[in-house]
Amino acid sequence: MLLTLLLFLGDIGGTELLIILLLLLALILSAIWRLLRPAKPTVIVQQPSPPMSVADELLKLQQLREQGVLTTQEFEEQKRRLLR
Structure with missing residues (x-):
């Protein structure tokens, strides 16, 4: 897959390739973080019932x-x- 990407990009230097790989890594890590981070707690507010006589x-x-x-x-x- 990476070789196919390089063929499409043509003449690319090592620095550009490194930047592209770092950006891809950052995207992958951010996607994983969104999947694994703890969910925000759900707060349920209950209205107090009037006191029963x-x-x-x-x-x-x-x-x-x-x-x-x-x-x-x-x-x-x-x-x-x-x-x-």
């Missing part, structure tokens, strides 16, 4: 009990935990 939590628990997700015993345990 005890009444809101009790309403949620009541809805879960009505939907059958919580048993009456589980509901009472969670209610006691909230009201402490």
Whole structure:
């Protein structure tokens, strides 16, 4: 490949060839660096949720009990935990 390049360039001196090879090396190294450098960290900003009141939590628990997700015993345990 290098010989083909030299044939196209014609009469080229050693200095010019050295410059061309150094430029090619710099291009190759910069491409490798772009592939291997660590990715920029992704920052995820979460909006704080408004504080839940005890009444809101009790309403949620009541809805879960009505939907059958919580048993009456589980509901009472969670209610006691909230009201402490």
